[in-house]
Amino acid sequence: MAMFQGTIVTIQLTVVGIIAGIMLGVVLALGRISKSRFLNSITWFYVWVFRGTPLLMQLFIIVYAIPLFTLDVFGAPVRLPLLVAAAVAYSLNSAAYLAEIFRAGIQSIDKGQMEASKALGMSYYQAMFKIIIPQAYRRLIPPVGNELIMLLKDTSLVASIGLFDLLRTVNQMSNATGRWYYYIYAAVVYLFLTSIVQLGFERIEKRYSIYD
Amino acid sequence: MIKLENVYKSFGDLEVLKDINLEVNPGEVVCVIGPSGSGKSTMLRCLNQLERITSGKIYIDGELADQREMGKDLQDIPAEKVQELCTELGMVFQRFNLFPHLTVYENITIAPKIVKKFKEEDIKAIAYDLLKLVGLEDKKDEYPSRLSGGQQQRVAIARALAMQPKIMLFDEPTSALDPELVGEVLEVMKKLAKDGMTMIVVTHEMGFAKEVGTRVIFMDEGRIVEQGEPSQIFADPKEDRTKAFLKKIL
Numbered sequence: 001m002a003m004f005q006g007t008i009v010t011i012q013l014t015v016v017g018i019i020a021g022i023m024l025g026v027v028l029a030l031g032r033i034s035k036s037r038f039l040n041s042i043t044w045f046y047v048w049v050f051r052g053t054p055l056l057m058q059l060f061i062i063v064y065a066i067p068l069f070t071l072d073v074f075g076a077p078v079r080l081p082l083l084v085a086a087a088v089a090y091s092l093n094s095a096a097y098l099a100e101i102f103r104a105g106i107q108s109i110d111k112g113q114m115e116a117s118k119a120l121g122m123s124y125y126q127a128m129f130k131i132i133i134p135q136a137y138r139r140l141i142p143p144v145g146n147e148l149i150m151l152l153k154d155t156s157l158v159a160s161i162g163l164f165d166l167l168r169t170v171n172q173m174s175n176a177t178g179r180w181y182y183y184i185y186a187a188v189v190y191l192f193l194t195s196i197v198q199l200g201f202e203r204i205e206k207r208y209s210i211y212d
Numbered sequence: 213m214i215k216l217e218n219v220y221k222s223f224g225d226l227e228v229l230k231d232i233n234l235e236v237n238p239g240e241v242v243c244v245i246g247p248s249g250s251g252k253s254t255m256l257r258c259l260n261q262l263e264r265i266t267s268g269k270i271y272i273d274g275e276l277a278d279q280r281e282m283g284k285d286l287q288d289i290p291a292e293k294v295q296e297l298c299t300e301l302g303m304v305f306q307r308f309n310l311f312p313h314l315t316v317y318e319n320i321t322i323a324p325k326i327v328k329k330f331k332e333e334d335i336k337a338i339a340y341d342l343l344k345l346v347g348l349e350d351k352k353d354e355y356p357s358r359l360s361g362g363q364q365q366r367v368a369i370a371r372a373l374a375m376q377p378k379i380m381l382f383d384e385p386t387s388a389l390d391p392e393l394v395g396e397v398l399e400v401m402k403k404l405a406k407d408g409m410t411m412i413v414v415t416h417e418m419g420f421a422k423e424v425g426t427r428v429i430f431m432d433e434g435r436i437v438e439q440g441e442p443s444q445i446f447a448d449p450k451e452d453r454t455k456a457f458l459k460k461i462l
Contacts, residue, residue, distance in 0.1 A: 110309075126326055
């Protein structure tokens, strides 16, 4: 039962992390390719920070440093529930990686597509969302699948902030009982989850290949 | 209908258009010829503002669409106004630039749908007329990758026409095609010309220019060197550079 709950935590963090990460990632990617120097620099800075520092450190900052910081500055600590704090950290972190994936995907689409869209009177955002990004989907599927699998496995880092995900639960049960095979259970569940992702993404990729 | 006044365009230090003055009247089929790098395509691309001119004025349909001096806007023309004027121009590209993720029908209907917000049944009527015009009724549900180059270019023409432009710009529409496919595209363009469409055609197809053009413009090194009726330009060019160019290609 505890193991089941731990698995739920792992899945929750992964699902929230990828969905919020994709939404924020698209916005960041649009900023990275925008002509506005301001949007360009802040999104560049974001990616630089979140990709350039360890995920575990980002977790620690949100869970430990921000409460201390807010205590110092405002006199009262701002402390998020552990699961929420972890979800925020994973979302912010995966957004940085996804932003780079999206940027590269968007920029890989032939420039003629944007020109044809403009020549037909579409606005920049109409062209982006109706013409450019839909074409990038298929190229984005493999790297996004990759990112999702990484994210799923990296959720095991929350063990170190005291959140009982799959791995931490198994670790504790093994310690309490002295039995080794709980780890096998964890490995099987992780493999099961990543297989679902892998197979799912292979199917999506096939579905999007109709127009080639 | 379209007017360019003292238009200059530079890419960095490279001046590609030098003092272009051109007026195109309704019903004209203006064929622009000249060696590659002479600025023909750039001139077209400046008309619908895929490239911004460095200096000069552009009028579309009698209204000022762009006025710049040394790369700076002189008139603050609202973006919506510019967009509206530019939709009076339809453009056909050398490399077709069809949207590969959309079917032929969707390629033709997407802009009327999201830009002009036409009603579904009106769009359908327009699309079917155009498919008939370009002879591709049976291909409406195909993706562009399943079509030959000639068919793709015909779809591209239909796609541009679906926005009901007053002027069609053709940027070397047959240059990327296998020789045996050129004819079918030119056929469609001839039909358009016969129906009274105003057209500016950058082309290497001298036969088309002779047969369909009402005026031929010869450009070289960013300038309009000579222009006149096709019969005059081809039979009796005045300028040495025109003579040299025609001798090379004919």
